[in-house]
Amino acid sequence: MESSWSEAFLPLGTLIIALLLSILPLPEVIVSFRPDWVAIVLIYWSLFKPGRFGFLTAFWLGLVLDTLYGSLLGQHALALLTVTYITRHFHLRIRVFPIWQMSVTVLALLVLYEFLLFWVDGVAARTVPAIDRWAPVAIGALLWPLIFASMSRLLGTKEREI
Amino acid sequence: MSSPGESSGSLEHGKVYLGLRFLGLVIVCLTLMFADHQKDHLSLVRQALGVVIYPVRALVDLPFKTWNWASSNLETRSAMLAENQRLNSALLNASVRLQQLATLEAENIRLRAILDSSARVRERVLIAEILSVDLNPYRQRFIINRGTNSGVYVGQALLDADGVVGQIVRADPFSAEVVLISDADHSVPVSVIRNGLRTFAVGTGDSKRLRLPYLTNSADIQVDDLLVSSGLGGVFPSGYPVARVLQVVLQPGQFFAEVFAEPVSELDHDREVMLVWTTEDSQEATNLAAEVQ
Secondary structure, eight states, X not given: OOOHIIIIIHHHXXXXXXHHHHHSOOOTTTGXXXXXXXXXXXXXXXXXXXXXXXXXXXXXXXXXXXXXXXXXXXXHHHHHHHHHHHHHHTHHHHTTSOHHHHHHHHHHHHHHHHHHHHHHHHHTTOOOOSGGGHHHHHHHHHHHHHHHHHHHHHHOHHHHOO | OOSTTOOOSOHHHHHHHHHHHHHHHHHHHHHHHHHHHHSGGGHHHHHHHHHHHHHHHHHHHHHHHHHHHHHHHSOOHHHHHHHHHHHHHHHHHHHHHHHXXXXXXXXXXXXXXXXXXXXXXEEEEEEXXXXXXXXXXTSOEEEESOOGXXXXXXXXXXXXXXXXXXXXXXXXXXXXXXXXXTSTTOEEEEEETTTOOEEEEEEOSSTTOEEXXXXXXXXXXXXXXXXXXXXXXXXXXXXXXXXXXXXXXOOTTSSBOEEEEEESSOTTTOSEEEEEEEEOOHHHHHHHHHHHO
């Protein structure tokens, strides 16, 4: 078995990096293309380490995101929870998919994630342009093979080939 | 079944348990959102979370801060000298104007005393630094490095060297969230300095544009008019520049004209802003008036 390094610190580290990336200042041209890093990384961990990273992680991360973004408290938490639940429910099926099919699944999950955020914004009557919302989703799905490959390498290929 | 580390007892049982936990947390989320949306029930929770996430923000801000520090420390001697000279002349300029201001202020207070109108509002300012972190890109907001520990409160006004910047919408002990005057959900009560015409400047979501939606076609407003804060509403102190009229489109068929203005403050280039405390210091004002007489 791998040491406790990859067991405990790797997921935590990647989630913290995802948090940092989601508030890193970007040039104005590309700022609306920023992928939902936290959602993507959380999807990865609920696919490959479903036992360790459950709903409570998603919930707390969501609250942290809400505080970072100044959005309604619980908004990102709800979206992350739902995505985690669905990923976890189908994780055995999704993780044997070929990579392109996995990307499509991630696309669907991210669409759901954005839709939930959008919906809450709408119910709470917060003015948000609707069109800008979907670029991060597409970028996220396109980046998935890359993220998948690098994370799997970090995790060590042994554990992945089950 | 899947990995050896995963201990799965009865599969069905596990699924029901997971579903219940999920549902429970979803209900918590919905309750939180409801409570947060209704009123300020959760300000304490938000403050606590704000303290928890402060390190994350500070960590992201750190490289930018270091870069700024380094670039200002590694400036060449000649550049420093040039800047020093420029600042000196600017200071001289400002202090010459300030001499006049003292007399004008005294005169103003005396006149107000004669007219029996309310005393001038005095202001105290504190400089705050903007943290280099991105918020939601769809909204015109930023974070500053001062919080309730420095006396910051929700609804406080912010200025920069050129004019009004925005106001505080949320404050925790070490940092506070600012909404800019250009946010689509924000509006400032303004008056035209040329003739005192009062109206509102509403944000558009674009940091270079404000909208003045409540001016009739016959209103006396021209391109290049300076709009200053009118002080109505009690958030922004009166008399600070807000924007300059950019474009006036009369719409003959409509009741209202379409007027756009450009903020005078550098909303998207600022690194430092000033927090303003307004105190209705009438005692001090009357003392000053008496002194002058």
